[in-house]
Amino acid sequence: MNSSLALSSATFIYALSSIFYIGSFSFKKQGLAKIGFIVLIIGFLDNTLGIILRWIESYQMGYGHAPFANMYESLVFFSWTAAILYIFVELKYKENIIGVFATPIVFLAIAYASLSPDINSKITPLIPALKSNWLIAHVIACFLGYAGFAVAFGFSIMYFVKPKNPDARSIFAKLPSLDIIDELTYQMVVFGFLFLTIGIITGAVWANSAWGTYWSWDPKETWSLITWIVYAVFLHLRMMRGWYGENLAWVSILGFMAVMFTYFGVNFLLSGLHSYA
Amino acid sequence: MKKNQTISELIWQFFCSVKLAVYTLVLLAATSVIGTIILQNGTPEQYSRLYGEAYYNLIKIFNIDDMYHAWWFLSLLVILCINIVVCSIERISGTWKIIFPKKLKFNPDRFRKLKTLEGFIVNKAAISLSGGYERFLSKTIGKVIKQETQTGTIMYAESGRWTRMGVYVVHSSLLLLLLGALIGAVFGFKANLQLNEGATSDTAFMVKTRLPVNLGFSIRCNDFHVKFYDTGAPEEFKSNLTIIENGKESFTKDILVNHPLRYKGINIFQSSYGSGRPDSVVLDIIRQSDKSVTSHTIKIGEEIGLPEDQGLFKLEGFMPHFDFRGNNLGEAFIGRITQKDANSFQIALPTKFPTFDKMRKGSFAFVVKEFEHKYYTGLQITKDPGVWYVYSGFILMIIGCWVTFFMSHQSFFIEIEKISDTISKISISGTSNRNKQGMKLKIKKIVTKLKDI
Numbered sequence: 001m002n003s004s005l006a007l008s009s010a011t012f013i014y015a016l017s018s019i020f021y022i023g024s025f026s027f028k029k030q031g032l033a034k035i036g037f038i039v040l041i042i043g044f045l046d047n048t049l050g051i052i053l054r055w056i057e058s059y060q061m062g063y064g065h066a067p068f069a070n071m072y073e074s075l076v077f078f079s080w081t082a083a084i085l086y087i088f089v090e091l092k093y094k095e096n097i098i099g100v101f102a103t104p105i106v107f108l109a110i111a112y113a114s115l116s117p118d119i120n121s122k123i124t125p126l127i128p129a130l131k132s133n134w135l136i137a138h139v140i141a142c143f144l145g146y147a148g149f150a151v152a153f154g155f156s157i158m159y160f161v162k163p164k165n166p167d168a169r170s171i172f173a174k175l176p177s178l179d180i181i182d183e184l185t186y187q188m189v190v191f192g193f194l195f196l197t198i199g200i201i202t203g204a205v206w207a208n209s210a211w212g213t214y215w216s217w218d219p220k221e222t223w224s225l226i227t228w229i230v231y232a233v234f235l236h237l238r239m240m241r242g243w244y245g246e247n248l249a250w251v252s253i254l255g256f257m258a259v260m261f262t263y264f265g266v267n268f269l270l271s272g273l274h275s276y277a
Numbered sequence: 278m279k280k281n282q283t284i285s286e287l288i289w290q291f292f293c294s295v296k297l298a299v300y301t302l303v304l305l306a307a308t309s310v311i312g313t314i315i316l317q318n319g320t321p322e323q324y325s326r327l328y329g330e331a332y333y334n335l336i337k338i339f340n341i342d343d344m345y346h347a348w349w350f351l352s353l354l355v356i357l358c359i360n361i362v363v364c365s366i367e368r369i370s371g372t373w374k375i376i377f378p379k380k381l382k383f384n385p386d387r388f389r390k391l392k393t394l395e396g397f398i399v400n401k402a403a404i405s406l407s408g409g410y411e412r413f414l415s416k417t418i419g420k421v422i423k424q425e426t427q428t429g430t431i432m433y434a435e436s437g438r439w440t441r442m443g444v445y446v447v448h449s450s451l452l453l454l455l456l457g458a459l460i461g462a463v464f465g466f467k468a469n470l471q472l473n474e475g476a477t478s479d480t481a482f483m484v485k486t487r488l489p490v491n492l493g494f495s496i497r498c499n500d501f502h503v504k505f506y507d508t509g510a511p512e513e514f515k516s517n518l519t520i521i522e523n524g525k526e527s528f529t530k531d532i533l534v535n536h537p538l539r540y541k542g543i544n545i546f547q548s549s550y551g552s553g554r555p556d557s558v559v560l561d562i563i564r565q566s567d568k569s570v571t572s573h574t575i576k577i578g579e580e581i582g583l584p585e586d587q588g589l590f591k592l593e594g595f596m597p598h599f600d601f602r603g604n605n606l607g608e609a610f611i612g613r614i615t616q617k618d619a620n621s622f623q624i625a626l627p628t629k630f631p632t633f634d635k636m637r638k639g640s641f642a643f644v645v646k647e648f649e650h651k652y653y654t655g656l657q658i659t660k661d662p663g664v665w666y667v668y669s670g671f672i673l674m675i676i677g678c679w680v681t682f683f684m685s686h687q688s689f690f691i692e693i694e695k696i697s698d699t700i701s702k703i704s705i706s707g708t709s710n711r712n713k714q715g716m717k718l719k720i721k722k723i724v725t726k727l728k729d730i
């Protein structure tokens with residue numbers, strides 16, 4: 001067993017889980033979602049194994065670093081965090097159909113990592129600036145944040161597919177009530193906001209120990225700040241201006257666009273210090 | 278808008294509104310995008326070339342070449358700060374009254390009507406239940422207020438009033454952060470210093486203005502090392518530095534990327550490196566006619582006679598980047614040959630291509646045998662007295678967010694009603710200032726716990 005085998009099998013297991021959830025949604029069969037959940041947990045364990053093996057392999061190659069150092073590794077870790085977050089939500093809120101909006105995100109991220117020709121899956125050594133424990137804290141926090149926003153995005157989509165008065169036989173009848181969707185979206189945003197805050201802060205502390213400035217307005221930093229502000233606006237609109245439902249869902253979708261740009265757009269379109277992930 | 282308000286009241290109201298906060302934040306986010314697309318801190322030539330003269334004038338007017346320090350961007354931050362201060366002052370007295378009420382009161386009718394209300398029937402006497410329930414509430418929630426009613430008993434317990442302070446902590450942390458940034462900008466500096474191995478300096482140069490700053494002590498670079506991975510990527514760079522104060526060596530320390538030296542409020546970071554000028558080189562001089570080789574160690578600036586009185590060779594210097602027909606051949610020694618007929622010309626000896634000079638097909642070929650590689654170390658030198666304010670802001674921000682998001686002010690209500698001597702009806706409800714869905718689940722959990730008592 002090696003890490004690339006574990007991670008590519010995890011990709012297929014996640015695909016299978018998404019298919020079960022989508023099937024459960026389309027054919028109104030709760031049972032399929034239950035199978036989907038078990039498959040998701042298996043995929044998650046496989047994903048975990050892959051990350052651990054990759055960590056060990058990097059030591060065997062003599063580079064010895066945590067597997068959070070390039071785009072490939074961060075995408076794999078993103079799937080991992082989105083998966084565990086969704087597993088937690090399903091266990092806590094006992095709503096299983098909503099997996100149809102979360103599991104495809106888990107699958108797409110890891111599939112993109114494995115299949116895109118732009119993304120190199122080789123284990124590479126760390127440049128000196130990346131050798132810091134703050135790096136690990138920074139990456140973990142940022143990706144927990146991104147995962148929260150991704151799941152919130154999935155839930156926001158529900159507003160636009162769920163009709164206001166679903167008739168009992170439609171496939172939408174099984175979806176949770178709008179109140180619950182609202183609460184779940186909010187909980188995910190709050191989770192994401194806390195961890196993005198921690199991510200930005202640990203990044204700043206790390207930059208201060210590596211370069212002597214905690215903030216240098218480099219494009220990645222600036223875009224993570226923009227993302228953070230969009231979600232701060234989300235929180236204020238909801239708490240203080242009474243926004244809810246579709247309007248607020250649009251803000252969550254806009255926020256996730258900012259996340260995507262921070263994550264991919266900056267790397268591919270703009271230049272700066274963060275050439276890795 | 279009410280009539281006869283004074284100007285100051287109007288201003289206060291303007292800064293009180295959360296609408297203003299939303300607009301300011303949206304503007305900050307939207308304008309921040311500009312600086313990630315348009316080059317920052319470039320030279321006028323770069324701007325003219327990239328955007329043309331007309332746009333360059335526009336960029337100049339709005340300071341977009343350094344937009345995160347432009348007056349209008351800083352004004353947005355100032356508005357945000359005033360907004361936070363005014364809004365917090367306006368609301369804090371209300372919050373204070375909630376956190377420290379004169380007397381703890383609760384309204385049973387309100388709790389009987391709550392959405393979270395759950396109920397069940399037990400086959401036990403009402404009196405036998407209240408003791409156990411009270412113990413449960415006081416153990417899991419907090420102090421219990423108990424009242425007898427005509428039909429039974431009601432109980433109330435609550436926790437986490439203080440968590441309502443969380444948002445104030447978040448907002449003040451933001452002020453602290455910006456204060457720290459301001460202190461750093463006014464009293465701190467960011468400078469660079471390049472030191473050849475063996476060199477000493479007490480003066481660095483500001484990153485932006487290139488003005489010199491005196492550090493108050495001298496730094497000597499004793500040694501610089503760079504280690505590479507087998508892929509060719511750098512693995513580690515390390516400078517061995519000695520701090521010299523008042524002419525005396527104070528101490529010596531290695532610095533690496535991520536492991537800076539902090540001394541007297543000044544931070545010294547390993548930031549880059551490059552090739553410095555070597556002192557001397559070992560050259561093989563090959564006579565082309567009989568391939569005989571003589572070896573010489575030559576210092577830069579030194580002149581030697583060529584074998585058999587064929588002329589002179591002077592080692593004139595060293596170039597980090599030698600350009601040969603448009604190609605950068607890297608480091609090269611530069612020499613000058615003066616022939617017997619007084620004809621003189623320059624030759625280049627790139628160190629990566631030791632036999633380069635043979636191509637010249639002269640009567641002698643010069644081959645770089647070895648030389649001691651010298652480096653310079655690039656140090657970033659900063660002073661930032663505001664950083665501790667910023668770090669305190671960071672910590673408060675995380676604590677504040679945690680408290681606001683995951684803790685709440687929760688109140689619980691249990692009513693035991695006597696139906697008959699052996700049957701009681703139990704009702705449970707609760708409220709929370711946030712996460713209503715979580716409260717519903719929590720009430721359901723409490724119901725299953727109470728059923729076991």
Ligand code: HEM
Pocket residue numbers: 229232235236239240292293294295298302357358360361364444447448451678681
């Ligand atoms: C980047 C700037 C800001 C950040 C990060 C921030 C953060 C927060 C957070 C995390 C909350 C809690 C939201 C929730 O409970 O879901 C909050 C609430 C609030 N914010 Fe801000 N805020 C910012 C700027 C402002 C400004 C400028 C104002 C000025 C009016 C403001 C006024 C409020 C108010 C009134 C609340 C509600 C407090 C309560 O629930 O009692 N915020 N803010």
